Amino acid sequence: MNEIIVNTTINGRREQLRVDASVTLLDALRDRLGLTGTKKGCDQGACGACTVHLDGRRVVSCLTLAVQADGREVLTVEGLGGGHPMQEAFVRHDAFQCGYCTPGQVLSAVALLDEGRAGTDEEIREFMSGNLCRCGAYPNIVAAIREVAGR
Amino acid sequence: MTFTYTRATSQAAAIAEVSADPKAAFLAGGTTQVDLALKDGVIDPRRLVDISRLPMAGITVDGDALRVGATTTMAEMAADERVGRLLPFVREALLLGASPQLRNMATIGGNLLQRTRCRYFRDLAEARCNKRTPGTGCAAVEGVARMHAILGASPSCIALHASDLAVPLTALGSIVHLRSGGGPRTVPLTEFYRLPGEAPDRENVLWHGELITDVEIPLPPTRARTTYIKVRDRSSYEFALTSAAVATVVEAGFVVSARIALGGVGTIPWRAWEAEDVLRDAPVNDESFRAAANAAIHRPFTVPGTEFKVELAKRTLVRALRITTGLVAEPTS
Numbered sequence: 001m002n003e004i005i006v007n008t009t010i011n012g013r014r015e016q017l018r019v020d021a022s023v024t025l026l027d028a029l030r031d032r033l034g035l036t037g038t039k040k041g042c043d044q045g046a047c048g049a050c051t052v053h054l055d056g057r058r059v060v061s062c063l064t065l066a067v068q069a070d071g072r073e074v075l076t077v078e079g080l081g082g083g084h085p086m087q088e089a090f091v092r093h094d095a096f097q098c099g100y101c102t103p104g105q106v107l108s109a110v111a112l113l114d115e116g117r118a119g120t121d122e123e124i125r126e127f128m129s130g131n132l133c134r135c136g137a138y139p140n141i142v143a144a145i146r147e148v149a150g151r
Numbered sequence: 152m153t154f155t156y157t158r159a160t161s162q163a164a165a166i167a168e169v170s171a172d173p174k175a176a177f178l179a180g181g182t183t184q185v186d187l188a189l190k191d192g193v194i195d196p197r198r199l200v201d202i203s204r205l206p207m208a209g210i211t212v213d214g215d216a217l218r219v220g221a222t223t224t225m226a227e228m229a230a231d232e233r234v235g236r237l238l239p240f241v242r243e244a245l246l247l248g249a250s251p252q253l254r255n256m257a258t259i260g261g262n263l264l265q266r267t268r269c270r271y272f273r274d275l276a277e278a279r280c281n282k283r284t285p286g287t288g289c290a291a292v293e294g295v296a297r298m299h300a301i302l303g304a305s306p307s308c309i310a311l312h313a314s315d316l317a318v319p320l321t322a323l324g325s326i327v328h329l330r331s332g333g334g335p336r337t338v339p340l341t342e343f344y345r346l347p348g349e350a351p352d353r354e355n356v357l358w359h360g361e362l363i364t365d366v367e368i369p370l371p372p373t374r375a376r377t378t379y380i381k382v383r384d385r386s387s388y389e390f391a392l393t394s395a396a397v398a399t400v401v402e403a404g405f406v407v408s409a410r411i412a413l414g415g416v417g418t419i420p421w422r423a424w425e426a427e428d429v430l431r432d433a434p435v436n437d438e439s440f441r442a443a444a445n446a447a448i449h450r451p452f453t454v455p456g457t458e459f460k461v462e463l464a465k466r467t468l469v470r471a472l473r474i475t476t477g478l479v480a481e482p483t484s
Contacts, residue, residue, distance in 0.1 A: 002153070002154065002155040002156060004156060020153060021153070021154055021155055021156035021199070022152065022153045022154055022188075022189055024185070024189070043190060044186055044190050044191075045182055045186055045252075045253060048250065048252060051252055054255075057226070057255040058251060058252050058255060059252050059255050059256050060182075060252045060253065060256070063181055063182050063185045063186055063253075063256065064181065064185075064256070065156070065178075065181060065185060067156050067158075067201075068181065068201070068203070070158075108251070108252070111251070112251070115251070117251075125387070126387055127251050129250055129251075129387035129388035130249075130250025130251050130252045130253065130388060131250075
């Protein structure tokens, strides 16, 4: 074991964690901090369910070590507060079925707008390709993002 | 599976720390390493030395080349104005690889060192893998193959090098800058990777503890036109079945020069020297392009699952050449 103290800001709140070096950010969020909004899908960086923002950039938390978040700011779906325009658009457009991939989809969609990648539906689809939805809600996800983008 | 973690305070310290411990490794973006160590258990580093916060990232113009710091992320490189303007097909390759999340994490040095996607290599339930455990055989040669190599392959290993970025970098004759305890050295990317031969576990010329510090990318002539064409099973977020990176200069209907590398087909990013020779001073037409493609896919090593790649790779190259030489106006993929 190699326990390390990690000082990080999660959803605007400073947190100090003592974690083993091999603990992922995803597991630290869910199991140590009780922030279970971030979902574990494939756990191998292939599905995007665990997407969070690290210093404002979207990453997959399953392949991020918790120690790599030291000194950095993490945003999870809980930090969006439930009333974020993207969350409301997802609800309005029925952009999910089972909802398991939705936190990752929403965080990816918020980042996509910051990146200026919502110019066309084709661009939205390409830059949302890191988030899989097994229910196939893709058309409604694109519609929700399009609406928030003001197109 | 556990390891110790340290955050390097300098390049020299990182190199010294990894060099001193045979079970130590550098950690940058982690997208390959965390996956293979923690999830698949295929690699077993006991000590990870995090270099991601060292001041190594960034892109500079260095004479007729672009120099990219090894810890620059794929997203940062793709967003760089000079990359888009001077190396458009490098930008295309970056944006056709992985997903936006992974591109925010993965570094350029790590991209070059990414491990193969061969399912047998990544599955400990399969005992036969010469790359993972030398001398055990190759399950892919006898098993189900599709995302595997047909060039540079042998009965001992058909594992594919899956990088998109490395393909245009190989076409341009990029140079990898390395640093070890013994000092710095440079290696052309075309000599950086080893063919599997009898030792598929030795993938490149790096010494233990040697660090990639920069990648130097020579700029193509300003009148060159370039493209990166990637063919895959899904329209996005998928590794290449075949790909081609091409930079050509055309004058009065003839090819003056061509730089070509292929992806999705080689155990290493595949520079198609023979195709470049065929195209020199050749007329811009499909006969020339087909001849170049035949020269590029010379004596492939196929298994039943990969036979389709022979023709697909040729057509991918022909399409790329049609685009850069102006024979067709736009990519049709």
